Amino acid sequence: MKNDELATRRAEAIAGDRCFTKGRLRDEFRMKPAPGAEPVKWYKSAYGGKYAVYRIADCVPMREKRPPTEKQQQAGLRLSVLSRLNSTSGRMARRAHDWLSLAPLFLDTETTGLGNTAEALEIGLTDAAGRVIFETRLKPTVAIEAQAAAVHGIDETAFSSAPSWPDVTLQLRHAIGARPVIIFNAPFDTRILKQTAAAHGDPADWLGELTVYCAMELAAGYFGATNRYGTISLASAASQAALTWEGEAHSAIADARMTAGVVNAIAAYHLALLQEQERLQA
Incomplete structure (x- = not known):
């Protein structure tokens, strides 16, 4: 006025x-x-x-408002960066950055279903840059449920020459080594791997010794949950991060790569805030 x-x-x-x-x-x-x-x-x-x-x-x-001085503006900008660093998104971004500093691997599975007898059909393992570390299909001991097949498109004909869990477990264990593993919906995939091992009488104790981080929990904290369960799908997280799929979604390697992309995108926010903070302090 x-x-x-x-x-x-x-x-x-x-x-x-x-x-x-x-x-x-x-x-x-x-x-x-x-x-x-x-x-x-x-x-x-x-x-x-x-x-x-x-x-x-x-x-x-009332007294006329005076425009802030340059010093006050700079102080306000520094407080803004600190506020964003300490926000939920800022803390999730710091977590993603910390995970990546550990040279993690990214794992995904495609499965015969969702229940307590479901098994892995595919296992994909990549590094943070999306390079394939390990990839295989697996011959299950149970039938593929129709609902699962409708999602990933894998049917029984794909396993005529596929190995079974005992054929690949040592290779998978060696490929992971001592590195942490990041999985989108980690509780589900780790349960599926244990169920797959159990179906072949393998206790696979080493699976319980892995350091596992859940990228779904991270993404829900950073982008916000998109459903009543307080979670977010990989597709929604990828969309909010403005990422495009390499290969078809719902293949183990493509989903592992996308998980790596989502975590990298979240970590990038932390690096951007640190760079802004450093510039303001210069």
Whole structure:
């Protein structure tokens, strides 16, 4: 509001001996009750509280806001960076950055179903850059459920020459070594691997000794949950990170690569904040 317009509005209200709440005085006239000014009347609010009105003639103009100094602007920008670093998204981004510093691997499986007897049909393992570390199909001991087949498109004909779990377990264990593993929906895939091993009488104790991080939990914290379960799908996380699929979605390697892409995208926010902080401190 221009000064001339504000002065005219004030003069008209004073001439009309009008009364206003503190909020309207502030917002419409940039005024406040003068020291010692008494309310003209008190009213009850709809929520059980009380509010007062003041005669505008008993009020004084508020001090004009001064533009912030360069020092104040810089301080505000530094506080903004700190606030973002400490926000939920900032903390998730720091977590992603910390994970990547450990040279993790990214794992995904395609399965015969979702239940307690489901097994892995495919295992894909990549590094953070999406390079394939290990990839195989597996011959299951149970039938593929129709609902699972509709998602990944794998049918029984794909396993005529595929190995079974005992044929690949040592290779998988060697490929992972001591590196941490990041999985989108880690509880599900680790359960599937253990069920696959159990179907062949393999206790596979080494699976329980892996360091595993859940990228779904990370993505839900960073992007926000998209369903009533408090989770987010890999497709939704990829979309929010503006990523495109390498290969078809719902293949083990493609999903492992996309998981790596999502974690890298989240970690990039942490690096951007650190760079902004460093620039402001220079």
